[in-house]
Amino acid sequence: MTLPRILVVDDEPQIQRFLKPALSAAGYEVIEAATGAQALKALATQAPDLVILDLGLPDMDGKEVIASLRGWSQVPVLILSARDRESEKIAALDLGADDYVEKPFGIGELTARIRTALRHRARSEAVPSLIETDGLCIDPVRRLVTRNGETLHLTPKEYDLLLLLARHAGRVVTHRTLLTSVWGLAHGEDLHYLRVFIGQLRQKIERDATRPQIVRTEPGVGYRLWVDG
CATH class of the missing domain: 1.10.10.10 (Winged helix-like DNA-binding domain superfamily/Winged helix DNA-binding domain)
Incomplete structure (x- = not known):
């Protein structure tokens, strides 16, 4: 059985160190990227089933990643960010993000949002x-x-x-x-x-x-x- 593959895009090492084992234990294969450029390359070459994306990346804003990605892929994107301004959430969602979770967060809430996004993708494909x-x-x-x-x-x-x-x-x-x-x-x-x-x-x-x-x-x-x- 192939595990759902999740791309975690975040430049904070502590977030990556926490998320990889937690998501692996929840039954997901995890791949990592620390910059927008790395994320777009991984999206093109490793075909993740879902993306967890921080908006504050060192080389570009996470919203730029969403805008670029939506030109050629409908993979679910879940925003994970410390930015709590409503305008940031709205802009990311309008660009095509599927959901958002604010930092700090609980792994239970995050995995619930992941399951929802993956179910939505399956329903969309099944029409x-x-x-x-x-x-x-x-x-x-x-x-x-x-x-x-x-x-x-x-x-x-x-x-x-x-x-x-x-x-x-x-x-x-x-x-x-x-x-x-x-x-x-x-x-x-x-x-x-x-x-x-x-x-x-x-x-x-x-x-x-x-x-x-x-x-x-x-x-x-x-x-x-x-x-x-």
Whole structure:
């Protein structure tokens, strides 16, 4: 059995010394890079299944690595960084990162995010006809949404919003991505507009809209559709 291969891109030796044995024990093959240039070379030659990427690299910003990579690969990228500014997270996610974890971090949280990203990649490659979570079923072919077999009546915009989140299930989707994809470029900054529609959508799809379990808020960044398993 071939182990999933993870490329860890970080110039802090202590992070590499901690992550390699921890991820190996969790069942992953680990390869390492300390610079953006080394990372791009490893991506091209060693075909990792997932990348853990620090934004603060000695030769280039990690966002440059994402931008370069997304020109030719859709490998999942998980940001691991001490930068806690929302603008940094949003910029990395908008460039194509799949998720982020802030330093300091726990290995349990990190491996959970890795599993989610790898599952999302598998689902994307399989192109599922149905998306199911917490009793909710989304059928993109029939444009039908049901909960426990009962049809839910969504407006066209509510459906488009839910489908976009579902197609990126398990990943953070930024406010700007949601707004421009569903309403167009002119609405890229209309956060109040988005919050209203998210509230309406939760009223229809959640068991308890005051404690949402399906569409979860990533404060200051965007939303994530939670998937079972």
